[in-house]
Amino acid sequence: MNPFSSLRVRNYRLYFGGQLISLTGTWAQRVAQDWLVLQLTNSGTALGIVTALQFAPALLLSLYGGALADRGDKRKLLLCTQTGLGLAALVLGLLDVSGVIAIWQVMVLAAVLGVISAVDTPIRQSFVIEMVGSEDLPNAVALNATTFNLARIIGPAVAGLVITAFGTGWAFLGNAASSLAVLAGLMLMRTAELFPSKPVDRKPGQYKAAVRYVRNRSDLVLPMLLMFIIGTFGMNYQITIALVAKQVFHRGAGSFGLLSTALAVGATIGALAATFRRGRPTRLFLIGAALAFSLAELLVGSMPTFGLTAFALIPAGLSMITLAQSANATVQLGVEPTMRGRVMGLYILCFMGGTPIGSPIVGWVAQAFGPRWGMLGGGLICLIATIIIGGYLARHHRVGLSELRGRLEQFRA
Template sequence: MALPRALRALDHGEFRVFFAAQTLTVVGNWMQSVAQSWLVLQITDSPFRLGLISTFMFGPMLIFSIPAGAVADRLPKRRVVVTSALIQGAMGLTLTALVASGSIRYWHVATIAVVWGLVNALDTPARQAFLVDLVGREDVGNAIALNSVAFNGARIVGPAVAGVLIGAFGLSSAFLLNAFAGLVGALALAAVGTSGTRVPRGDASFGQQILEGLRYAGGTPRVRRLLGVLFVVTITIFNFSVYIPLLTRDVLAAGPGTFGLLMAAIGIGAMTGAFALGAASRAEPTFPLLAAAAGVSCAGLCVLSAVSRVWLAALVLLIVGLASIVAVAGVNTALQMMAPDALRGRVMSIYTLIFGGVFPFGAFLAGATAETWGVRAALAGAGGFGLAVLALILAAGVRRATAVNDPSG
């Protein structure tokens, strides 16, 4: 029996296995993220050092994402995602042992953040490019939307479970369950029959293959505009691991339970946006839709900077979550549908570079601004900056369209 339109990618059996395994591993990651954020605040009591952990985690993407895309085009993608899940399990076990023994230090958390960043630099473009091999080009947009649902469902389940576990059994329990999720996820991913398309190496050198992907992205105006929207959302919106703990503690005067509630609100909004995107037609999402979604997200940060009640903060974050996932998943879908098969890993590595590599700057700025002027100023500044950059992108697009249509030009 065929599944409903919003779930059509799950008609593909191998994608069902991949989807289940990925959902499990992402739930574990979110549990560890919540526990790690609370752990760093306990160890250091420093918003700046909390933001620095995110910089350590995503910094490797800035350095290695582009060459990793060329590597991802050469390797069997199933091998990459299985290895990534195994490393996730190993890191969870390491943090469990360090916390349980009482020997955990800030540098331990920072080192594990760097290792995870290196793994993600290769895993993310490979995982994204693997979707077309699993479901085909026609259903890749729905597969991306369902992955977003899984990610944001995990954002609800992971923090909620982590909050209960931390309160009942301590921080080490959340790290232990992340280890379990990584190891079980690796076994499930290994059962996927498709290994993933590999691009023949041919006569082109590794450096030439990297340049080929960069030239395609830089020479395609629609790709440039899409990546601009992604840049805005990434550098301003997705610093939740910095904003939300500080908003919870310093503005709302609450604890881990409220932190989990606010993270869940983001996840509910994002799941709603992803389901809406997944139920849409197979056509590429339009650029005006994606730019508008990014604008709503940035405006939401400005509103959030003025709230003082938990229920209102949760409502605003739900809207921010919905709009931001429409923007980011929509950009992902458009890029995958546009990219030639032979370049998909490299195109998605540029997506990864911006999605993950730009994040350290946003996290660093958010943490530094919050430590100097408070989290309200950090939220308002990020939202205002994002709206200004979006205005510049839209203005540049209008100028280009005018120049193309001007018969005197």
Template sequence: MAAIAGAPRRGTLSAFRHRSYTIFWVGALISSTGTWLGNLTVPYVLYQMTGSAVWVGVAAAAQFGPAFVLSPLGGSLADNRDRRMLLLWTQAGLGVITLLMWLQWASGFHVPIVLVGLLTLFGILNGVNNPAWQSLVNDLVPREDVVSAVTLNSLQFNLARALGPAIAGVLLATLGATWAFFFNALSFVIVVVTLFFVRPHISRILVPVGGGFASQWRDALAYMARSRAMLLAIALCCVVGLLGNPIFTFTVVFAETVFETGPVGMGMLTASLGVGAVLFAIFQSVIRGRGGSFGRRAATAVVALGLALMVMGLVPTLGWGIAAGLAVGAAFLAAFATLNSAIQLMAADHLRGRVMAARHMVFSGSIALGVLISGVLAEEWGVQLATIIFGAGLIVVAAIVVLVPGLGFRLLDEAEVEPGAIVPPLDPET
């Protein structure tokens, strides 16, 4: 068993000291901004066509659901192939699919089921893409900068969550949905170009993993099952996806039915979620790792997210909705970045792709289930009550983790040690 050693952490911005990571981050920011153009445009046009929150939920489930099935394949590929080359192929494929969305809308063929079908294809390929994306983040920096890299990766996604909807709101109000779809497709070109200039911090040795796909996943699942800390972190990611993520899809319904505002107001409301995340990242940079242990940060973030969602469900005006959105965005990033960092640090390198695939699988599956449930609840009882129920659910889960013997958020503090000290890696040759 490896000796326990500290996992040193630097400031939130320390990963930017590495050129390849910085290039990757900028390309990802541009691509994610384009993706959020699409993420707001799709539910907007669907709600305009159908007037149904259920259709909005079905579209989100189509985008995230396939990852539940395909993430294991993506994880195995991420562990057995060059992650950068794998991303070049998957990002190019995702760009082609978004180009087809633009062509569908530009041609006037405005059929909801066709748009949902293209989203399903996007979700299928993204299920293969995401484990490699998450794992490559680790490859671009040394271990002491992993927490910074993961947090900044979440930051760029949430910064895009602020920029993309704001741009989408203006585009939808002025030029229309066609241009929003076009810029989404164009953004994928940027990330493909940046990947040509990215090089890992340390070259990975691709160790052949014997036994085939099923055997590889038996080893990975056995590895994860030996750590209550890793299982708890993955389970909490699932809960955050199930109960915390649907608000990002249903801002469209809030804007239309609660605040009675147009595309610009809808864009501002959705953007507030991303702005809140950016403000939290700045706060993290200021305190520079003085926010306590992984367990304490995770507990605080999950409870804060639950409270913020409950407030979001109670506010009566757009202004107060934007203020609540800032709190939701900050708490969501705090929860997700903390849990994701803990999982990344606990995973051994030769198994990290499969571990992150398992995390992505349960997270994406929980998002798909959450938006479906939220869509039905919003249709029957209203989007405000649905949001309050989900927020209360997060607080209940946090209480269960604290009160059930053998659990406790303090288990996540195992991420402070070297991988293998708590969960010895399985022999990669077996």
């Protein structure tokens, strides 16, 4: 089995290469933006506001982005959104290097980035199958995650070097330049080799139709429900890792970066492992991945030393990306082409929409009961919820021993 089978497709190779360069710039910008906010304000509250402005638009616009994907040419739409993201980074960089940057400008541009990203993400997610087809989709989803996590490792390191040598503004300008790579990849694609779905006419009730479609499909409800719960209460490592590094182990920014790198390394291993899987993940696999993630988070929160915490974050990252990729592939492979954009918009809404809810709760728990309980509490909620969902499915949908028996028979054959 070829773990890089989707790279045989020329259009996807162009997309993959452009995304690797562009996402590295995106991660560098995230680090530089946080650092710039602290330089301007020295305020954690201001940092939280900027983060919320950048991610909250997903609550309002993911469905709209999905509807656009169903109605139009996804490649052309991505050319527009990726251009917008590059221009926003360029403006931020020019304001910074010229020395006139103010916190309100950072907030406005963070909101602009959030709006464009909220529209871009469901279009980008639903475009993957049009490049590679359904057979190679699980492999392409896994390679996308690999790209994301490699950039997550490389980008912050690049940002640290650029910020130290030249300042934050040049990290933003670098991200703007990196956008050219993904734009070039999109423009060089051979449109005749794509697998476009038939465009859907614009008409009233399209959002309600998508909700009804998902509501009547338990195989789609399961990954969305799991990702909402775990995305809300479990995947808050950007908060919990920082608190544990600073308040439990009394370490600085370098140690926080090391813990973040350990999580990213685990996620990269998980993404590479997923390239060997083919076909649509089963419900049993999704439940198992959710259980593994919950237990891994509890393990990280229980580690007594810094070194053991860093080591435990590797399986945590692996289980996190395994669950996320499996849920993504389950949704994309289970939906009809004319609904894919809107359904992916719903999926992203479930995945990311809980973050503005869960992050303050996790932060309050860590403040009230200690930093470790940010992880332990989130892990417990995810574990209990997964057990309840798994029990319900085993009782009402014959998921469990029968499905496991079938997989064992396939293995023996």
